[in-house]
Amino acid sequence: MGGKMVEIKFLGSGGQGVVVATELLARACFEQGMYPQSYSLFGGERRGAPVAGFVRVSDKKIYLKCDVDRPDHLALFDKSLYNENEINAQVMRGGYVLLNCDRSFQPGTLKTCRVGLIDALEISREMGLGSIVNTAMLGAYIRLTGTVKIETLLKVIRETISTAPEANIAAAKEAYEKATLL
Numbered sequence: 094m095g096g097k098m099v100e101i102k103f104l105g106s107g108g109q110g111v112v113v114a115t116e117l118l119a120r121a122c123f124e125q126g127m128y129p130q131s132y133s134l135f136g137g138e139r140r141g142a143p144v145a146g147f148v149r150v151s152d153k154k155i156y157l158k159c160d161v162d163r164p165d166h167l168a169l170f171d172k173s174l175y176n177e178n179e180i181n182a183q184v185m186r187g188g189y190v191l192l193n194c195d196r197s198f199q200p201g202t203l204k205t206c207r208v209g210l211i212d213a214l215e216i217s218r219e220m221g222l223g224s225i226v227n228t229a230m231l232g233a234y235i236r237l238t239g240t241v242k243i244e245t246l247l248k249v250i251r252e253t254i255s256t257a258p259e260a261n262i263a264a265a266k267e268a269y270e271k272a273t274l275l
């Protein structure tokens with residue numbers, strides 16, 4: 094990482110696995126010798142309510158204890174959260190924006206970001222995971238950004254996820270292979 098701290102923001106709705114995704118990514122970064130910090134923000138409702146997850150990663154200890162306002166990378170677990178103007182204003186120049194959407198969605202033009210697409214919902218449903226898209230989104234995210242190795246993510250999923258770990262591993266692998274960059 095060369096001393097640079099990377100800040101990542103995940104946005105989704107309750108029931109999509111945003112909170113678990115932040116934990117899995119932070120654990121995978123730790124496994125690879127980095128210093129991660131993760132936290133999530135959500136309301137009292139569980140299903141359908143907005144959820145934000147944040148991960149900071151560095152090769153040095155992180156002492157910063159504030160919100161992530163301008164992430165280096167953004168992953169939108171739900172295409173309804175896509176707002177071109179907000180993304181252009183928020184995400185750092187050269188960062189990645191990963192969008193969970195089907196092939197028919199046209200994301201428009203992001204002036205300062207690289208855009209990646211994955212149909213994480215389709216993959217998760219194929220694997221019997223329903224609308225929980227976290228591991229598919231993580232597989233696609235690391236394919237685009239190279240934050241951690243896929244083998245490290247799969248190991249962390251196997252060690253952490255108690256419900257359907259093999260289906261979650263398969264979802265991460267498939268999304269890693271299918272993620273596309275516009």
